Amino acid sequence: MGSLDPKTGKVKDYEVPVLKADSPKGLLNVESDPDGNIWGSMMYQGGIAKLDVKSGKVTTYKLPDQYQSPSTQESMVSPQYSNVDGYVWTNNQEDHTILRLAVKTGQFENLGVMKDAKGKAISAYGMPADRDNNLYLLEFGGTSIGHYKANVKEVNIYATPSPGSKPRRGRVDAQNRLWFAEYGNNAIGMFDPKTREIKEWQLPTPWSLPYDVVSTASGEAWTGSMFNDQVARLDSKSGEFVEYLLPRTTNIRRVFYDEAGKALWVGSNHGASIIKLETLD
Numbered sequence: 001m002g003s004l005d006p007k008t009g010k011v012k013d014y015e016v017p018v019l020k021a022d023s024p025k026g027l028l029n030v031e032s033d034p035d036g037n038i039w040g041s042m043m044y045q046g047g048i049a050k051l052d053v054k055s056g057k058v059t060t061y062k063l064p065d066q067y068q069s070p071s072t073q074e075s076m077v078s079p080q081y082s083n084v085d086g087y088v089w090t091n092n093q094e095d096h097t098i099l100r101l102a103v104k105t106g107q108f109e110n111l112g113v114m115k116d117a118k119g120k121a122i123s124a125y126g127m128p129a130d131r132d133n134n135l136y137l138l139e140f141g142g143t144s145i146g147h148y149k150a151n152v153k154e155v156n157i158y159a160t161p162s163p164g165s166k167p168r169r170g171r172v173d174a175q176n177r178l179w180f181a182e183y184g185n186n187a188i189g190m191f192d193p194k195t196r197e198i199k200e201w202q203l204p205t206p207w208s209l210p211y212d213v214v215s216t217a218s219g220e221a222w223t224g225s226m227f228n229d230q231v232a233r234l235d236s237k238s239g240e241f242v243e244y245l246l247p248r249t250t251n252i253r254r255v256f257y258d259e260a261g262k263a264l265w266v267g268s269n270h271g272a273s274i275i276k277l278e279t280l281d
Contacts, residue, residue, distance in 0.1 A: 001030065001038055001051050001058070004274055019045040019062050023070070033079035033088070041077040041090060044070075048077045048090050048101065061101055063108055067092060076127045080171075084133035085150070096123035098135065098148070114146055114155045122146040122157050126169035126212075130193070131176045138167040138180055145180065145191055145198070160189060160198050169212035169254065179221050181210035188213050188221055188234055201234055204241050208232065214257045224252030224266050231255065231264060231277060244277060 001014045018025060019042065027040035027049070038051040047062040063072060071094045078089035087100040098111045114137055115121045125140035130147075137146035137155070143165045148155040160167065162185045170180025170189075178191040186208055188201045203210065203223070208230065210223040221234040229250050233242045251269040258265060264277040 001027070001040060001049075003053075006276065014051050014056060014058055016040065016042070016049050016058050017060050019047050019060060029076045031077055031079055034081065034083040037079075039077045039079040039088060041074045043073055043075060046072040046074065048074055048088070050079075061106055061108070063092070063099070067097075067099075067108070067110060069094065076124070078127055078129040078135065081129050081131055081133040084131075087133060087150070089127060089129055089135050091124060091127060096121075098124070098127070098137075100150075111148075111153070114148060116146075116155050116157050120157055122155065126167070126180065128169075128171050128178065128180075130172045130178070136170070136172075136178050136180075136191075138170060140166050140168050140183065142166070145178070145189075147178075147191075147193060156196075158191065158196065158198060160185070161200055162187065165189070165200075168210075171214055173215040174217065177215075179213040179215045181213045181223055183209050183211060186210070188223055190221075190236070201236070201239060201241070203232055203243075205230065205232075205243060211252060212254045214255050216257050217259055222255050222257055222264050224250075224255045226251050226253065226269075231266065233264075233279070244279075246275065246277075250275065 003012050023044040029041040040049045046068050049060045051058050073093040074090050075093045076091050082088045089100050099108050122137050124137035126138035128136050135148040144157050144159050146155050146157045164184040165182040166184030168181045168183040180189050182189045186203050190199045208225045213223045215221045219236050224231045229246045230243050252266045256265045266275050
């Protein structure tokens with residue numbers, strides 16, 4: 001894992017311990033918990049990792065042996081609201097099961113494949129937690145999102161209005177609404193758990209194929225593209241988009257918004273760099 005000081009440009013690396021010497025190394029997903037510590041999903045290493053930002057220590061949590069195989073794959077981790085009940089979410093893409101870690105004890109609970117009351121299953125790529133530390137499931141291989149209520153161990157599945165939407169990544173806002181990228185529909189989606197309705201906004205440029213969405217306190221939403229070197233800003237009240245062409249080829253996956261600095265941060269996935277975008281308005 002790495003940290004960047006934006007004032008000096010200094011980068012510091014934190015080595016993540018190896019759990020499986022013969023398996024591929026590296027993290028797919030990094031997220032912060034309420035204390036600012038950074039968590040990573042260790043993919044084929046078969047676990048998740050936590051970086052204590054104060055001490056610089058990295059702690060790993062390996063899945064129990066009964067869940068391990070050469071193809072065990074923790075692709076996602078969701079610690080954003082672990083302060084609610086002490087649990088951090090992760091998954092196993094090998095069999096599409098959902099797990100959660102009790103941080104105090106280091107014990108994993110396997111919740112199995114997510115199925116609704118009718119027996120319909122939903123698998124997830126992106127899986128952001130809501131403010132009650134329930135879990136959203138973004139069905140990148142389909143057209144639905146799931147919402148898992150941890151206290152009753154129940155999932156509800158909601159189809160997007162547009163076909164072929166391929167929900168990918170997203171986050172919740174201050175109102176506990178889910179904002180997410182509809183990769184296949186070239187749109188931003190928003191699910192309101194109060195009304196159980198999904199609203200969609202189509203991006204102006206065809207084939208932008210948004211990967212991730214982040215909302216802001218002012219009611220805007222940002223997304224980025226893997227293909228056209230643009231980021232897009234949505235005014236959700238007016239429905240107006242503003243698109244920004246970046247100065248060089250930029251393969252964007254995640255998007256992050258800094259409320260204090262009023263700036264968008266993205267990673268240049270194939271460019272070994274981090275990009276900060278500040279608007280002039």
